[in-house]
Amino acid sequence: MRTVRIGNGSGFWGDSIDAPVDLLRGGEIDYIGMDYLAEVTMSIMMRQKLKHKDRGYARDFIDFIRRVLPELQERGVRVISNAGGLNPKACREKIFKEARDLGLKGVRVGVVEGDDILPRLPDLIAAGHHLENMETGEPLDPILDKVSSANAYLGARPVVEALDQGALIVLCGRVTDTALTLAPMIHEFGWALDDWDHLAAGTVAGHILECGPQCAGGNFSRWWEVPDLWNVGYPIVEAQEDGSFTVTKHEGTGGMVSVDTVAEQLVYEMGNPREYITPDVIANFTTVRLADAGPDRVSVSGIRGGARTRYLKVSASYLDGYKAAGQITISGPKALEKAQLSADMVWKRLEKAGVHFEPECRTVEYLGVSSCLPGILEPPEDPPEVVLRLGVRDPKRSKVKRFGYEIAPLVTTGPPGVTGFAGGRPKPQEVVAFWPALLERDEVESHIEVTVEEV
Amino acid sequence: MKVPLSRIAHARSGDKGDGSNVGVIANTPEIYEFLRQELTAERVKEHFREVCRGRVERFGVPNLLALNFILHDSLGGGGTESLKTDAQGKTHAQGLLAMEIEVPDHMLEG
Incomplete structure (x- = not known):
């Protein structure tokens, strides 16, 4: 069976700047996911964008691309990131500039837009979408003038579209962390929109990867058992078409991948284990089977999922x-x-x-x-x-x-x-x-735009 | 014998809105069954009485030999509003693993 290797090179904005380079150079890899967005990041980016119309994305990502772009292109290693923040097109222009400076041609970069609903809030509210706070039930309207950003969480589908169009790099704003891993699986294996079990498998893989080395020995309870944490290997999922996958890391790196380190990451930020809700699927974490598959290898299988909901989650920030x-x-x-x-x-x-x-x-x-x-x-x-x-x-x-x-x-x-x-x-x-609020899925998805351009 | 929970389980915690979650993973299936009886939501609430102002919820994850606890209202307002050093509940797993628990001796072997 064909294997696709997907790694995570950044768990958050502020993570190690050398880790994604090591992940690329340390061995075989097909896709690298890079997460930069925490909730607070969006409002920081909004302030940057208000000051300079060509800012509002994660500039650390550009530093990474500058270091590795020729290598990405030569090896065909594709990078998917939410580094686009509130300005993914400006981020793409910056990457194109780097590509030209490096004398590269044929660099295809995809941009996913439509998550930023801030300009649409008055219209949405007027149309009867009250965006009630999920914790308090209050409508958003009374604090509307204090809102500084509002983004819907998008799922894997638009990312898949950009990959289908041949993008070497896909830049998103607010997509779920798990979409960075699930999207390449859908692209490679052609999983259907309602193939809930497989979508759930890719989502669980994304959850295991999304905090980088936290599944590979970082933050592990029995930390004294973990070798060479200073050189911890960032994680890789070896995915297969049937939805099973193996969690591992490059040889020669520190840290460790064991049933226990992966299990700890599975319970990280867990709510109801039967209902891990994403825009793509509802994954059931009580179906995940972990097994030791050799040194620094854990096989994951058996994952079941249920139909996605009618809503997408929105996160607005306000002063x-x-x-x-x-x-x-x-x-x-x-x-x-x-x-x-x-x-x-x-x-x-x-x-x-x-x-x-x-x-x-x-x-x-x-x-x-x-x-x-x-x-x-x-x-x-x-x-x-x-x-x-x-x-x-x-x-x-x-x-x-x-x-x-x-x-x-x-x-x-x-x-x-x-x-x-x-x-x-x-x-x-x-x-x-x-x-936090919910919004009808159609209201957001009808506004999603995917563009792939080449320099 | 009375031992810290860390002798028979491991754990990880993180934030969940204005609360935290602590996922506790038993070292063996037998210990999982034991913890299902002993490590109740009430007992965890009592352990975190100076940290957690809300209720404690518990979910079983038998396939991972795990119990997942949600500690509501335990971050002093959550996220960016909190004035606490540990505004994300990162340390709560270490706190739960420090709980002293009376364990049958044979579960401590191996």
Whole structure:
């Protein structure tokens, strides 16, 4: 049976910049998926696009393409990415410029558009699509003027279209992470739109790959068993037409692929295991069978799926006030007591200045004592040192800014042993909140555009 | 014998809206059956009482020998709104694996 090798070279924006290059050069590979978009990324890209009309995509991706484009073309290794963000066409122009600079010809790049529904929101709402918040049930209309981005999650189909048209690189905005893996399988094996079991298999493969090395030894509970994590191999799925696949990594890399490392990634960010809903299919994770298939090889089979829903998920972002956090280091003896006194001083001084924060809008953490798992891991009675971390949130920028002035003075006004105040006053950051909603599939899919162009 | 859960299982956690999920995977089928009895949603809620302000839901994933817990309202507002260091519940799996649990001795062999 024919095998198609699909790897993941980036799990998020900020992931290792050498990993995708190593994945390309380390052995056989047919497709590389590159994920850059977290929810917050879209609103950052919106701000970039508002400042420069030719920005609003992941520029790290261009750096990657510049390093490897001749090799991609020569070996026919195809790259699928959501690096296009809010401006996939500008991203394509930039890639074409790189191709021309490298003296390359015949580079075909596909662009998928139609996920960005921000300009359509007033019309959609007027047409009776209220985009109710999936958690609270409230309609979107009252906060419409605060919305800074709104994107529907697209599935694998438009990506398949671009691959069918011969694109070497496919640039998308908001597509599901799993589509980056499922699309090449549909393209290669010709799976039907309603071939739910196979679509579910490709979706599970995508879920295993989507966080890069997290299925190959990264973030593994028994981390002490994992060899050479510094050189961890990014994962590869060897896919077959019957929907079964093997998870592996290139020989000579660090990390490990075992039934346990793959199982941990399967449960990552899991909700109801019977209903993993994507635009393409509903995958049932309780049907996944894992088996050891040799060193650093795990075979995956048996996956069942159900019919896709009538809706697509939409994620809108909106400005929801400001926040800031700052920290300072306090040594012992009695580090914790001194940190508690310091925190108390900050709040009292702010009150004196007429700046009040409600308890739910402020936080005090004692890093090294109880910040991550309070009440679970027992702190030492008198820790040798503590990092005091204070944070606030408020609709008013000026109040948040005022808070930022109160940390540094602790060095001279507070108890002894206060140090490590570096990086200046904490500055207010915009809080970008998310609004998850559902929208009729047809409203989005009728606006999807796939274009493949060549330089 | 009383041991930390990490002796008989492994786990991973991540965010799920304003909550987190912790997927716990038993080392053997026998331990999975044992944990299905012992590691109830109520017990996990009690363990995370200072972290999780909402309810705890549990799903079985028998093919992976896994129990998936959803810890609602455990991230101080979730995503970008949270002021917490661990705003994504990345550490919650390590927290659950630290739970002390009375385990029949024979399950600790091998």
